Every structure is written in structure tokens, then in C-alpha cells.
Amino acid sequence: MSYQVTIKDIAKKLNISKSTVSRVLTGNPHVNENTRRLVLDMAKELDYQKNIFARNLVTHKSNTIGIIVPEFVTSFFPKVIIGAQTIAAKAGYNTIIAQCNENYETEVANFNVMLANQIEGLIVSVTKETRNFDHLKIFQRKEIPIVFFNRVCEDMDVPKVVVDDYDGAFRAVEHLIEIGKKRIAHLAGPDNLSISRRRLNGYLAALRKHNIPVDEEIIIPYDLRLDKVKIYMNYLLSLPNPPDALFAINDPTAIEALQVIKEKNLRIPEDMAVVGFSNDYTSALIDPSLTTISQPVQKIGETAAELLLQLINNEISKNSLLIKTLTTELIIRHSTVR
Amino acid sequence: MSYQVTIKDIAKKLNISKSTVSRVLTGNPHVNENTRRLVLDMAKELDYQKNIFARNLVTHKSNTIGIIVPEFVTSFFPKVIIGAQTIAAKAGYNTIIAQCNENYETEVANFNVMLANQIEGLIVSVTKETRNFDHLKIFQRKEIPIVFFNRVCEDMDVPKVVVDDYDGAFRAVEHLIEIGKKRIAHLAGPDNLSISRRRLNGYLAALRKHNIPVDEEIIIPYDLRLDKVKIYMNYLLSLPNPPDALFAINDPTAIEALQVIKEKNLRIPEDMAVVGFSNDYTSALIDPSLTTISQPVQKIGETAAELLLQLINNEISKNSLLIKTLTTELIIRHSTVR
DNA sequence: CTGTTAGCGCCTTCAA
DNA sequence: TTGAAGGCGCTAACAG
Numbered sequence: 001m002s003y004q005v006t007i008k009d010i011a012k013k014l015n016i017s018k019s020t021v022s023r024v025l026t027g028n029p030h031v032n033e034n035t036r037r038l039v040l041d042m043a044k045e046l047d048y049q050k051n052i053f054a055r056n057l058v059t060h061k062s063n064t065i066g067i068i069v070p071e072f073v074t075s076f077f078p079k080v081i082i083g084a085q086t087i088a089a090k091a092g093y094n095t096i097i098a099q100c101n102e103n104y105e106t107e108v109a110n111f112n113v114m115l116a117n118q119i120e121g122l123i124v125s126v127t128k129e130t131r132n133f134d135h136l137k138i139f140q141r142k143e144i145p146i147v148f149f150n151r152v153c154e155d156m157d158v159p160k161v162v163v164d165d166y167d168g169a170f171r172a173v174e175h176l177i178e179i180g181k182k183r184i185a186h187l188a189g190p191d192n193l194s195i196s197r198r199r200l201n202g203y204l205a206a207l208r209k210h211n212i213p214v215d216e217e218i219i220i221p222y223d224l225r226l227d228k229v230k231i232y233m234n235y236l237l238s239l240p241n242p243p244d245a246l247f248a249i250n251d252p253t254a255i256e257a258l259q260v261i262k263e264k265n266l267r268i269p270e271d272m273a274v275v276g277f278s279n280d281y282t283s284a285l286i287d288p289s290l291t292t293i294s295q296p297v298q299k300i301g302e303t304a305a306e307l308l309l310q311l312i313n314n315e316i317s318k319n320s321l322l323i324k325t326l327t328t329e330l331i332i333r334h335s336t337v338r
Numbered sequence: 339m340s341y342q343v344t345i346k347d348i349a350k351k352l353n354i355s356k357s358t359v360s361r362v363l364t365g366n367p368h369v370n371e372n373t374r375r376l377v378l379d380m381a382k383e384l385d386y387q388k389n390i391f392a393r394n395l396v397t398h399k400s401n402t403i404g405i406i407v408p409e410f411v412t413s414f415f416p417k418v419i420i421g422a423q424t425i426a427a428k429a430g431y432n433t434i435i436a437q438c439n440e441n442y443e444t445e446v447a448n449f450n451v452m453l454a455n456q457i458e459g460l461i462v463s464v465t466k467e468t469r470n471f472d473h474l475k476i477f478q479r480k481e482i483p484i485v486f487f488n489r490v491c492e493d494m495d496v497p498k499v500v501v502d503d504y505d506g507a508f509r510a511v512e513h514l515i516e517i518g519k520k521r522i523a524h525l526a527g528p529d530n531l532s533i534s535r536r537r538l539n540g541y542l543a544a545l546r547k548h549n550i551p552v553d554e555e556i557i558i559p560y561d562l563r564l565d566k567v568k569i570y571m572n573y574l575l576s577l578p579n580p581p582d583a584l585f586a587i588n589d590p591t592a593i594e595a596l597q598v599i600k601e602k603n604l605r606i607p608e609d610m611a612v613v614g615f616s617n618d619y620t621s622a623l624i625d626p627s628l629t630t631i632s633q634p635v636q637k638i639g640e641t642a643a644e645l646l647l648q649l650i651n652n653e654i655s656k657n658s659l660l661i662k663t664l665t666t667e668l669i670i671r672h673s674t675v676r
Numbered sequence: 677c678t679g680t681t682a683g684c685g686c687c688t689t690c691a692a
Numbered sequence: 693t694t695g696a697a698g699g700c701g702c703t704a705a706c707a708g
Contacts, residue, residue, distance in 0.1 A: 057686075342701090368678085
């Protein structure tokens, strides 16, 4: 690391005390307007950059928040990050980003990185493997505020930003019913993720509302590993009484399913209609284009960051069981309507 | 920020000196095996976490590298980051990630964030707007090593990780020629990006090798704003002598182009064959699937990080004009071959 | 092998 | 309005 200009250097050059220089640089008002100018000019001239490590050490503040996401492959989480980072930056906060490759161990490791960096608050969406939340509880013990989004831990008493998965799923399935489908399968997510459960419940509610019998045989929870989709679709399509529609937990799953259906030369949507969830970039482009539920991705990140900053600044109580639910939108495309 | 356990606390509890505790914690070998155990146990018991700000302050090392990417929307850059982060983590380095929304001002701001965080090295791919590189030169002046990847600044004398764009483009175009195409258009990138120029050169070389005349009329550089693709495609297709194939600078561009061609009810690949570059997630899924050049995405990140760590550790000279060129692969799909 | 000491660069009393 | 001094938590000599 090369030499860095310090407050001492500025003080020496100007032949004044370090404390005066420091006052100017911290925005302390009790400084002569003249000396302030002098210091500021000199700081600029020397290209002074505050040593944040020294500042953090003495102020016990890191001015940094963390974001931990389960993966980086779909565009969903990166877009959420953009939203969160924008808000954080406006408030003068740095952001540390970590992704977990959908791996629990990595998640725990990332939490420790956050701890080591003394972040003032954390925005999290957990991996699909995460069933144990002890690593999160350390943050609560240390009173570092946390905000969940998307994949939340419902048992934990912290603010969450979610979309109305129940309602989205409900409308997705109701749409399938409205176009005349009678036997709707569901490729569900792992039930440790609350989004899986909420979407499943929306699915069930829509069936019930329209007096369609629920058949456990065609409700398949899986671990979101896309290579499994083919197996489950083959199973569904080989049933004596196969489904005429599919509601998939998310778009990648739906897209995988579409490939299998196409390989079998079944007609979409006549033989099998498909709805996904998320409105991924790809969904509008594939053939047939995918009917799906879109989420306000960037807004999710913004909302989470706003919430977190309020918690950090004690503008809202850490214990307030705050859940921000954003709305979704049904986007109808050719996988359900020709 | 809540109370943090310090070396002092451990020392007090064990009634030994702080320096001994510190020795244990920094891996200094000159410590009695017995006291070492004692300290380690107590550290664990108290859940001690080293204050990295204090450590960084005194060691003048941040143990952190930075990665700046132009955008976060396509999966390319996030995947590169995964690769880089893996290598960095193995070497005990933290990673700070910043993305620029393809915006020059944001890029400059992000460079300052990196500076403020005293990163020991930086991995960068610049935005499509970046034509001025002064913000990079500050790093050279401070002797903070930089490694470029993908979108590099060729004038700067720093190591770079690229794929063989020239060769990839060459093979893409040669493939079009081999399937019988005679008039191949090119939607090129902005010429401030070297990848644009290298891919253009590969295109030109392939034409020349096969004695196909170069027609400037059907070589269109554009600013990578996808909404423009429609305009350019309409132009190309309305020419009195329209092209029978297209080589697009990247997959998103090619995919946009496919949409336009399909809307016009032209046959792909008979009337118009298309090749992209990158092998994005979507490319295999759209209809027709897109022939493209795939890049070893994660490997790019890994290579960049390895290079950077070597520079940081002075294992290679900062001035060595090092360019790592990774190879690409032609992936033939239905947009060129039925 | 262990303890003492002196800072790293900054902020913040306290006194002038 | 300014200066001097102490300390944040840690590391790294220097003694012993």
C-alpha cells in the first residue's frame, strides 16, 4: 500500500493543529471560516482521502451494510441488489455483496465475513438449503438489524420485504382455470422456503374457490435443481390421467418444463398450458412465450434498503414485526393463450 | 454498534499480557503451546472477533480486492464475479463488488469507493460509455494493481484477461460462409470498446479469406442499446440487396434481431441466418435456438483474480504487459442450421 | 517464551 | 475559535 496523505500532513503544511483540520473534515461548525477554506483547499490540493479504518475504529461505525443473496445466476438477485445499492449509496453507505451459490456452508461463511466487516445492517435472502438460522441469530444478539426479502425466515422476528406470492399464485392458477383447464399440476419449491409454501397455498386456494379437487399426486415439491424437472414432467405426463396445465414455482422451472413438453410434441397451451413466476428476461423470448407473474424486482431492493436504514437510524423499532408486501402482475403470453 | 470482545478482554480473563494474546491470534509461533490453547479456547468462549479496522490501520493492509463491472443485468458479469470471488476467498481476501449501470459517472464514483476502502487490487471491465481513463490512472499512480477483463482499455499498460474475440468472430462468420451465406451483415459494438474492434476484425478477416467483398453498408456499429436493434434490422432487411446472414456483437443483440426477423415472417436460417456471441442462458432456449460463441465465463473471473493476487504479492511485475487470452467455442444451433 | 511500549490515523473531550 | 492529549483495538519492535 502506497503512502497516504493524512490529517497530520495537512496540519503541518498549514502550520495549524491536527484537531482543527479534523474539525473541518468532520463538519464541525466551530471553525473559523478562513481556516476552513484553507484546510479544504489544501486537502484537495494534496488529494487527501480519509482513512476509513481509522475513522471506523474510533467512531465504532463502519458506514457499511451487507447484502447476502443465494445465487447470482438468474438476473433476479442482481437486480434487487441494484435497487438496494442505489438507496444505500444515497444515504452515504457502502455495500458489501455476497452470494452463496445456493450453498448453506457458503452462506454461513458469508455471514462471518459480514460480521468481520462490522456491517451496520444486513439484507438477506437465504439459500434453498438453509434450514438452520443460528448464524442469523448472532446478528440479533449483537443488535445488528436485518431485513429479509424474497426467501425469508418466517420464524424470525425481523422486517421482511416480500411480494404477495399467495395472491400471485392464486391469480396464475385462476387464469389457468379461466382458460378452461381442469387438472392443474404444481411443481412446487422446497417447503423450507416460505415462498414455496405461500405459492402452494395460493394454488390450493384457487382450486378450492373453483371447486376443483386437489390431487396430491400432481403436486410435486422439489429442490429447485433444474435437472430434476425433466423427471417430474415425464412422470406427470405419463400418468393415466395427466394434467392439462402446470403452475411452476418459478420461471426457470417453467421453461425447463416447456422444453420437455415440446420434446413430446404436445401442443402448448392446448394439451398443456404453463405458467411460471418471476418474469425472467428469457420468458418473453422463448417459444412459446411464457405466461408468468412479474415482481417489482428493483423496488424490492429499494424497499429493503429503506427499511434497513430506518432500523439503523432507530427510526423504527427493531422489534416491530414489519412485513412489506409488494404486488405482482399477471403477464399473459402464449404458453396459456394462443 | 454493540460491544465487541477485544484482545484486552481475553488477556484480562487469562491474566496474561495482551501481546501474548495477539501473538496467538496472528499465528506467531513463539508462544508456549499451553498458553496458545488457553487463549484459543478463551477466544472461542467469548466469541472473539478481530477488529479488522484496527488491524488494517496498523498493518496498512486491507485484505480486500475490488471488482467493478459495467452491469448486472445479463448473467455474464455476475458469473465472472463468482469465479473471481472464489479465488480471492481461497487466498483470504475479501471482495468488494460494484456495478455501474453502464454509466460512466457511476463508474468514476465506484472507483472512489474502492479508493476509500483501500483495496489492494482491482478487477475491472469498463462501461460502454467509458472513453476517459483518468480515474484508472490514479490507481497506477498509487501503485494499486489493476487487472482488466472483457472490456479492457488497450492503451493502459496493465494485465488483461480476454477471450480470443477475433478468433471467435472469425469462426462465427466462417461458419456462416460454410453453410452457404454470401452476404453477411454485422451489428457491431461501439468502437471505443476493444471487443467491438476485435470482433469486427475477425468478421472482416473471415470475409477476406473467402473472397467475399466487404460492404460497409451492412456493417453497423451501435451503442448496445437493444431498442435500436429493431431500427437497424429493418434497415438491413429493406435494402435492395438485403443480407442473408447476420453476425451480432453479442447474444442479446442477436436475440433482438431474431425477433424482428420472425415478425417479418422470414425463414431462419434460410432467408436469414444469425450468430451471436457469449452463449447467454437464453440462447439455447429461444426459438430458433441461437448459434453462438461461448466464453469460459467463470474461468475469466478466476484467471483475473489469480493474476491480481500475483501482482499484489509481487510474484509478477506490475509492468509486464500480460494478456491472458482464453479460447472460445462455436456452438451451432438452429439459427444457422436446421 | 513473555511483557512493555510505541504508534497506525482519526475523533473528541478538556482547557485555553 | 484553537491546541494538547488521550484513546479506539491492534501489531510489532524491543527488552528481558
